[in-house]
Amino acid sequence: MNEGIVYIVGAGPGDPELISIKAINIMKDADVILYDRLVSKELLDKFDVEKIYVGRAVGDDYKHQEQTNQLMLKYAKEGKKVVRLHGGDPFIFGRGGEEAEFLKENNIRFEIIPGISSIIAASASSLVPLTDRRYASSLAIVTGHEDPMKEYERVRWEMLPKAVDTIVVLMGISNLEKIIDRLVDGGMDKDTRIAVIENASKKEERIIYGKLDDIVMKVKEQKIKPPAVIIIGDVVKVSERLRA
Structure with a gap:
């Protein structure tokens, strides 16, 4: 089985044109996209891959993030290319840092793709x-x-x-x-x-x-x-x- 990888990607602020070429290329090649509440539908519709909503609103408990972590782990262990898609940039008031630490602790390869905040x-x-x-x-x-x-x-x-x-x-x-x-x-x-x-x-x-x-x-x-x-x-x- 191929080794899986998780790309923690910034989708930009909402305009689907304000996303990097690198992010687009990675998403085209992805097996599954785990996306946030603020990611635009117009952007998501460009990719014919499995998409799972993992958005978190104010007031949601910590179990919600744990569920997202477990999904990343599950698909990566299956050898899949996983995109964890954040609105804006994953390292600016996002949970990219927490997710990267979780993946590191579980020996899962990951890469951070910045986005326009x-x-x-x-x-x-x-x-x-x-x-x-x-x-x-x-x-x-x-x-x-x-x-x-x-x-x-x-x-x-x-x-x-x-x-x-x-x-x-x-x-x-x-x-x-x-x-x-x-x-x-x-x-x-x-x-x-x-x-x-x-x-x-x-x-x-x-x-x-x-x-x-x-x-x-x-x-x-x-x-x-x-x-x-x-x-x-x-x-x-x-x-x-x-x-x-």
């Missing part, structure tokens, strides 16, 4: 550069929804305003008001610019611009929902000129 897609769509020599020399990428199983909160919101120039928040829409309150408590000006990008790169993409003191109201009025990327900082001023 929604962070990059949102930056391009909103015309907001994440760094700019005039405004931003540093960047923090943080989650707006930490794992509730952690012993303590890792994101120190009050420290970010003095530590970095641009803040990008993923999975933060449901906690947006709390996040802004804590940034203001840390010294961030309420007039600081902010952009919220829903479904970055997809056909249903929507973008809202504002300031810390009015963005929560705008998000509620427009009924913005996840997945959304939040970009905070003076770099948003660049988009104001580009859109003028």
Whole structure:
């Protein structure tokens, strides 16, 4: 029997054209694709192979990931070429690291294929550069929804305003008001610019611009929902000129 292999692949942010040639070639040759909730149907429909949904939503328990791990192990031990397909990039707020460790522990060959993160897609769509020599020399990428199983909160919101120039928040829409309150408590000006990008790169993409003191109201009025990327900082001023 041939030795199996698992490719942990980034599918990109949603637009099926924003995926690497290497990822496409691997998926064409795959025996099975285990795909996430945020992977587009349009992309999946391009491949005539077995596809198994292993998407995980907020609130799902840890058993869900264990089931995904066991599927990777099962098919790899059968000598198959397995694609574990993540939305965005598997190593940016994905479970690629956990899955790679699991495969290593079980002596399964694996390879990581990077993908374009929604962070990059949102930056391009909103015309907001994440760094700019005039405004931003540093960047923090943080989650707006930490794992509730952690012993303590890792994101120190009050420290970010003095530590970095641009803040990008993923999975933060449901906690947006709390996040802004804590940034203001840390010294961030309420007039600081902010952009919220829903479904970055997809056909249903929507973008809202504002300031810390009015963005929560705008998000509620427009009924913005996840997945959304939040970009905070003076770099948003660049988009104001580009859109003028």
